[in-house]
Amino acid sequence: MTQKLELSIPDQAAGERLDRALASLLPEMSRSRLKALIEAGNLTSSESGATITEPSFRVKPGQLFALHVPDAAPPEPLGQDIALDIVYEDADIIVVDKPAGMVVHPAPGNLDSTLVNALISHCGDSLSGIGGVKRPGIVHRIDKDTSGLIIAAKNDAAHHALSRSFAAHDIARAYKCLVWGTPSPKSGTIETLLGRHPTHRQRMAVVSRNGRHAITHYQVEQSFGLGAALVECRLETGRTHQIRVHMTHIGHPLIGDPTYGRATIARRAQLSETAREAARGFPRQALHAALLGVTHPRTGAYMEWESELPADMQELIRRLGTK
Structure with a gap:
């Protein structure tokens, strides 16, 4: 209360x-x-x-x-019996296909029903305390309204190894997103500094100094005229809101993004009425973590997983293609 x-x-x-x-x-x-x-x-x-x-x-x-x-939050998250779409699991790691709408770890405003609560229930005591009591097992995050693959560690050794891999950018990550307009050229690299927005402190922005180096490689996979496109983004670095900010920076914000995703009237006019209404009504940023590849912390073998686009993005693609 x-x-x-x-x-x-x-x-x-x-x-x-x-x-x-x-x-x-x-x-x-x-x-x-x-x-x-x-x-x-x-x-x-x-x-x-x-x-x-x-x-x-x-x-x-x-x-x-x-x-x-x-009310004060409990000092440690509690396990909750929440169904998980588990893509892979062994004694060291677990890979989950996270649905849009699920928060990764407890925070003010989202104290339970998170991925961490579900992992504690599923993994039991083995997860306790790894990486800190507030975020046990978590080595990276994806936004609440982003769907797709996320990996968690099930013991300290795995957590340390994965954390080193993420810090060294030795992780393969590809995201699929639907953006306003079609980027030109259709493939390229966006390299900037990212930092807090100077006036809107809960937003990130491209900055000229005092930011963190960020690199995104993009490739247009499908165009819907000049109004929208399906784009694959591969991360060389993993900064907060990196894809969302970078695509906005080159003039192609993500469809449905409530923070960075505004499109001009002229760009919306490039779509059919059906497509335009589908894009304007999409309830989240159209972003999906589609590929994740890591070196296994115990065996040293490279492992890679893929996730199909969720139903809501597939339906949006279908409606963007209408004339």
Whole structure:
């Protein structure tokens, strides 16, 4: 259950950081806890209704805020009997075809029903604590609304080996996505720095400095006139939202992407009415982790798995092809 606290900034707090000002009003809560609540989107302006996510925001006397404080999460995730589409499993690793809508690990706003909860139930005590109690077994992530292949470690040795492989970019990963427009040329490499958006801190962006090196290789697999295309993206690096940001950067955002995916009226007009309505109504970013290849942490053998496009993306492709 979430508790709502109404807070008013006193005169003596004028110009202070938001998290510091709130800490003085709520001495029973640590500043780090308040900072985490703010960054997770739990604070709104009572006057405008806008969500405030910057702990360093400078406050003014008399400002009113509403802080939503969720119940404390259990110190360790609990196992939940959730069905998993297991592609491969042995004593060291498990590969799962994750459905769209499933969060990988517990976090504010998604405290249960995650992949981690399902893995704890399926794997039992062997998974406990690997990689930290909050994310046991997890060595990489895919977004909640991205479907497809993800690998988890079932013991410490496997976790360390896989983590080293990911850090060294020694992993094969290919994603299928549906984008607005058709990229030209039809194959290429996008190489940029990626970092936090300068004003929208929960978004990523291509930046000119202080970012992380990111490389995506893309190939158009099918075009739907000039209005849309099916594209394969192979990751050389694996940064947060990398494909979504990179495809937007070259002018071809993912269909259905609520954060980066806006298309111009002119581009939408290139599709038939049926195709246009299907694309505009697609409820998630049209992105699927279709291929995953790793060196097995115990045997040293290279192993690779593939996943077919999920039904919703296959249906979208069918409707994009209508005249």
